Amino acid sequence: MSLSRPELIKPEIAGIAEYVPGKSIEDIARKYGLDPASIIKLGSNENVLGPSQKAVEAIEAHSGKVNIYPSSDASELVEAISAYTGFPAGNICASGPGMDGLLDNLMRLLISTGDEIILPVPTFSYYEVAARANGAIPVHVNLNTDLSLDADAVMKAESSRTKVIFLCSPNNPTGKQVAEEDLRRILEHTRGLVFVDEAYVEFSDHNFSHLVNEYDNIIIGRTLSKAFGLAGMRLGYGIMPAWLKQQYMKIATPFSISVPSIVAGVAALSDSAHLQKSILCAREGRDFFSKNIPFKVYESQANFVLVDVSPFKSKDVVEIFLKKGIIIRDCRSFKGAGDSFVRVTVGTGVQNEKVVEVFEEISAQV
Numbered sequence: 001m002s003l004s005r006p007e008l009i010k011p012e013i014a015g016i017a018e019y020v021p022g023k024s025i026e027d028i029a030r031k032y033g034l035d036p037a038s039i040i041k042l043g044s045n046e047n048v049l050g051p052s053q054k055a056v057e058a059i060e061a062h063s064g065k066v067n068i069y070p071s072s073d074a075s076e077l078v079e080a081i082s083a084y085t086g087f088p089a090g091n092i093c094a095s096g097p098g099m100d101g102l103l104d105n106l107m108r109l110l111i112s113t114g115d116e117i118i119l120p121v122p123t124f125s126y127y128e129v130a131a132r133a134n135g136a137i138p139v140h141v142n143l144n145t146d147l148s149l150d151a152d153a154v155m156k157a158e159s160s161r162t163k164v165i166f167l168c169s170p171n172n173p174t175g176k177q178v179a180e181e182d183l184r185r186i187l188e189h190t191r192g193l194v195f196v197d198e199a200y201v202e203f204s205d206h207n208f209s210h211l212v213n214e215y216d217n218i219i220i221g222r223t224l225s226k227a228f229g230l231a232g233m234r235l236g237y238g239i240m241p242a243w244l245k246q247q248y249m250k251i252a253t254p255f256s257i258s259v260p261s262i263v264a265g266v267a268a269l270s271d272s273a274h275l276q277k278s279i280l281c282a283r284e285g286r287d288f289f290s291k292n293i294p295f296k297v298y299e300s301q302a303n304f305v306l307v308d309v310s311p312f313k314s315k316d317v318v319e320i321f322l323k324k325g326i327i328i329r330d331c332r333s334f335k336g337a338g339d340s341f342v343r344v345t346v347g348t349g350v351q352n353e354k355v356v357e358v359f360e361e362i363s364a365q366v
């Protein structure tokens, strides 16, 4: 009997590399013989202050009601997002699991086999997975040497098959925002759609959602995983032109956001005190990192910083951190990032001081 039937898998999937997530506390505790409670997790850009207490209470209050389906389109959550963003519900799609679920639905809606997507790299890797699974051909464009977007290169990469251009602002893993002038040029030049990923926008100086009122080919992706501290609830949303939402709703997976997630999202969106505290923590921490880490730290608009650990290799630096119970991200898994970048999530004050101490010990070895 055959135990494997690879020929049953559609050919588009063959070249897709396995997704590399940040390391979990359980993995590291086991591998290095550490107490899980002592591990500091700064590898996945989660909110180190925890979730909003209001969200926790909402989840608890609804735990006895999970025998009933949620609303199919999470309309209560869409209303809360509408109040938070100022956009009417007709421009908003709530998504689960997370913004990744929004990307999956959009790719199912937009991509036919052979369509091209443009990806400035290094960037978040799931765009490519979601698009290729639907038959897209990725076209990679390098960032400028200072890691800013090369808008001219993006426009040059455009072809008659271009369907979606992915721009991440602030970009993961660089922390840099796109310039509005560049974004406008790209929106006006392309025959396709521009997906602007604003997963970290709450930590930054500006956002691009107002462009949804001006252009009919922009989609803003957002998440409650980062600033709102709800990564475990898997909540995202898109702000998009009304014509696109109408099409999107035809194919969006119904009931994809669970009852606990909906109530947690609604509660978290109303807890502006927790949001403000989280933003302040990220801003103070990234300033502390740029002043005190004895390597090149790129200026960041997010809750993490990118560090160039040259002349060391990122894999050795990450290993030194792991042995001390601190998880940071080796950026070798980002296409085009080379082998000397690490990404560090901003922690609490005490955690940030420990991070700086380890970087100081490493730099002393030069």
Ligand SMILES: *Cc1c(COP(=O)(O)O)cnc(C)c1O
Pocket (backbone or CB within 6 Å): 045, 097, 098, 099, 100, 101, 124, 168, 171, 172, 197, 199, 222, 223, 224, 225, 231, 234, 235, 236
């Ligand atoms: C974390 C992250 C996401 C994913 O968000 P989820 O809502 O948790 O799926 C999307 N884009 C970027 C750039 C991210 O860093």
